[in-house]
Amino acid sequence: MADKRIEKSQPGTESGAAETEASGRLGFVMGWVVLPGSVIAFLVGLGAHWGARHPDAWFVDAVKWVAERLFTG
Amino acid sequence: MAYTARGMSDSKSLIFLKLGVLVGGPLAIMLGLLGVGIYLGDAHRDTVLQVESFVLGREVGPEGGDGDGAIEPTGGPAEIDPAVGDAARAGATMGGEDEVARRDDARPVEGTAKAAPVNESGESPADAAEAATPRIGSATDAERPATDTPEAATAAPASPTDGERIAGAGIAAPKRDPLNAVVAPPPTLDTSSIARTPAIPDDLLGAYMTARTLKVRVLVDASLVNMRPDWIDYVQRVVSVTSANLRALVGVELSLYGVGRVEGVVEAGAEGLVSANEAALDGAQLLLVLTAQGIDSAEGGAIPGHAAGAALVVDPSERRLGTRAVVVASPKESLPHTRSMLHEVAHLLGAEDITDVRDPAWSSGTIMSFAPQAPGGAPSIDPQNLRRMLTRKSWPTSSGAEEVEPSHGR
Numbered sequence: 001m002a003d004k005r006i007e008k009s010q011p012g013t014e015s016g017a018a019e020t021e022a023s024g025r026l027g028f029v030m031g032w033v034v035l036p037g038s039v040i041a042f043l044v045g046l047g048a049h050w051g052a053r054h055p056d057a058w059f060v061d062a063v064k065w066v067a068e069r070l071f072t073g
Numbered sequence: 074m075a076y077t078a079r080g081m082s083d084s085k086s087l088i089f090l091k092l093g094v095l096v097g098g099p100l101a102i103m104l105g106l107l108g109v110g111i112y113l114g115d116a117h118r119d120t121v122l123q124v125e126s127f128v129l130g131r132e133v134g135p136e137g138g139d140g141d142g143a144i145e146p147t148g149g150p151a152e153i154d155p156a157v158g159d160a161a162r163a164g165a166t167m168g169g170e171d172e173v174a175r176r177d178d179a180r181p182v183e184g185t186a187k188a189a190p191v192n193e194s195g196e197s198p199a200d201a202a203e204a205a206t207p208r209i210g211s212a213t214d215a216e217r218p219a220t221d222t223p224e225a226a227t228a229a230p231a232s233p234t235d236g237e238r239i240a241g242a243g244i245a246a247p248k249r250d251p252l253n254a255v256v257a258p259p260p261t262l263d264t265s266s267i268a269r270t271p272a273i274p275d276d277l278l279g280a281y282m283t284a285r286t287l288k289v290r291v292l293v294d295a296s297l298v299n300m301r302p303d304w305i306d307y308v309q310r311v312v313s314v315t316s317a318n319l320r321a322l323v324g325v326e327l328s329l330y331g332v333g334r335v336e337g338v339v340e341a342g343a344e345g346l347v348s349a350n351e352a353a354l355d356g357a358q359l360l361l362v363l364t365a366q367g368i369d370s371a372e373g374g375a376i377p378g379h380a381a382g383a384a385l386v387v388d389p390s391e392r393r394l395g396t397r398a399v400v401v402a403s404p405k406e407s408l409p410h411t412r413s414m415l416h417e418v419a420h421l422l423g424a425e426d427i428t429d430v431r432d433p434a435w436s437s438g439t440i441m442s443f444a445p446q447a448p449g450g451a452p453s454i455d456p457q458n459l460r461r462m463l464t465r466k467s468w469p470t471s472s473g474a475e476e477v478e479p480s481h482g483r
C-alpha cells in the first residue's frame with residue numbers, strides 16, 4: 001500500500017508524469033478558458049439584462065453616448 | 074540604505090503607477106464588458122427579453138384566469154372615499170362643464186388629439202351639478218359652492234403644504250385644519266375596478282412579463298383644485314388605480330413622481346396640450362395635466378357623449394413613447410379621471426382610438442373605444458392595441474423633439 005502511494009505521487013515515474021500533464025491541461029483550460037469565459041459571459045449578460053430592462057437609465061444613455069462617439073466618429 | 078528625495082519620489086510614483094494599472098486595468102475591462110452588454114441589450118432588447126422569459130419559464134395567466142398578479146396595487150392608497158364615491162355615483166359634475174359646453178372652439182385638432190371616452194350622463198349637466206357638487210370632496214368644503222371660474226379658485230386661500238407649484242400666484246386650495254381632519258379608514262383597493270390580465274400572445278409574453286415603471290408628474294389646473302380641495306390625495310388615488318390597471322393590462326406601472334399645479338383652467342382636448350407642452354418634466358418620464366373640464370360631445374367631439382383628453386403622440390418610426398397628455402374627467406366614475414388617464418397613457422404607449430362602430434372591439438369594453446360604457450367595472454384592452462402597446466413598451470420616452478403630429482390619423 002505504502003509503495004503504491006509513493007508510486008502514485010512520484011513525479012518521476014511514467015504514470016505520475018501523465019497525471020501531471022492531464023491536470024496541467026485541465027488547469028490550463030479551467031484557468032484560461034472556463035473561468036475567464038464565465039466571468040466575461042456574466043458581465044456581458046448582466047449588461048445585456050440591464051440594457052434591455054432599463055432603457056431609460058442613465059448608464060444606458062452613457063453607454064450609447066460613448067458608442068456613438070466611438071463608432072460614428 | 075540611503076535614498077535621495079528624488080529616488081523616494083520616483084519610487085512612490087512607480088508604486089502608484091503599478092497600483093493604478095493593477096486596479097484600473099481590471100476595472101476598465103469590467104466596465105468595458107458591462108458596457109458591451111448594455112449596448113447589446115439595448116440594441117436587441119426584444120431578443121434579450123424573450124430569452125429571459127424563456128429561461129425564467131414564467132407564464133402569464135389567460136384571460137379569466139386567477140389574475141392574482143393583476144390586482145396588487147403598486148402605488149399609494151386606492152380606496153374610494155365613500156362620500157366621494159356616492160357623490161360621483163349620484164352624477165357629480167365637474168366645475169367648468171357648463172362653460173365648456175358653451176364653447177365652440179374646443180374641437181380637437183385632427184390627428185393630434187386623442188379623445189378619451191367619457192360615459193354619457195343621463196341627466197343634464199346643470200342638474201347633476203346641482204345634485205352632486207356640494208358633496209364632492211372632503212367634509213371641509215361641503216358648504217363651499219363649486220364654481221366654474223378661475224377667479225373663484227384664485228380667491229381660495231393657499232396651503233403651504235399642498236405640493237409644488239409651478240406657475241402663477243392666484244391658484245390655491247383651501248387650508249385644512251389637520252387637528253379637525255376626519256381620519257379615514259386604512260385604504261384598500263376596490264378590486265372590481267381593476268382590469269384582469271388579458272390573453273397575451275406567445276410572442277409578446279416576454280414584453281408583457283418585463284416590468285416597466287414610468288415616473289409620472291401630474292399637474293392639476295384651477296378647475297380641478299376647485300373641485301377637489303384634497304387634490305393631492307385625489308391624484309395619488311387616480312394614479313394608483315391607473316397604475317394597477319396598466320400593470321394588469323400591459324405590465325406597466327406608474328410611479329407618482331411629483332404633483333403640482335398649472336395656472337388657470339386648462340382646456341380639454343388638443344388645446345390643453347399647450348399647457349402640457351410648456352411644463353417641464355422635471356425628471357419624470359410622463360407629464361399629465363388633469364382638468365375638471367370636459368368637451369361636450371355636441372360641441373367638440375366627433376362622437377356624442379364623449380369628453381376628450383389629448384395626448385402628444387410620437388411617430389412609431391422614432392421608436393419613442395409620448396410623454397405629455399391632458400386628462401379630463403368622466404363624471405359618472407367614482408374616480409372621475411381614472412378612465413381618461415388610462416386612455417391617454419395608453420395613447421402615449423402607442424394605442425389608437427377605436428371610433429368605428431363596425432370594429433369588433435368597439436363594444437368590447439376596451440379603454441380605447443368611444444362606445445358609451447357604464448360607469449364602474451374593470452377596464453380591458455383590445456388585442457390590436459394590446460399588441461401595439463406591448464411592442465412599444467420597452468421604448469424609451471421621448472425627449473420632446475420627436476413629438477410630431479401624426480399625419481395618418483392614428
